[in-house]
Amino acid sequence: MKELTLMASDKTFYTVLNEVRDALKENGWPEDIETQIAIAVEEIYVNIAHYAYGGKEGEAKVRIDITPKNCRISFADQGIPYNPLEKEDPDLTLSAEDRPIGGLGIFMVKEMMDRVTYEHKDGKNILTIEKTIE
Helix, strand or coil: EEEEEECCCCCHHHHHHHHHHHHHHHCCHHHHHHHHHHHHHHHHHHHHHHHHCCCCCCCEEEEEECCCEEEEEEECCCCCCCCCCCCCCCCCCCCCCCCCCCCHHHHHHHHCCCCCEEECCCCCCCCEEEEECC
16 A cells, blocks of 8 residues: 655646556556546546645645555545535536536546545545456
8 A cells, every 4th residue: 555645736646647557557457447547546636636725735645555456546635625426427418518517527437436435534535436356
């Protein structure tokens, strides 16, 4: 397991992404699933960087726990309390122009991961994604 504490920004995203990708490669994860996890990591981390602190700087903690069969990544911030899992899934029958902005990214995360959970604990937003391969 590895834990990173970084200033949440677009600049630090690649540090997180590289750590996740390295751990997936070291544990023999298939490239297609690695890509799905990378997309989920990007969506979550960039949202923290852009929205958690209302335009101000703040920390993000990322806990990476990857084995040959299980991937669990938790993202924690002390920003504005927000549970993205409560957001209604977008109506994909509407055209992109007719669909309200927001919600597509977390919808994709929920679709690609086996489990996505949120909790607000000790003043922190904690979002965890999990994926398992047989």
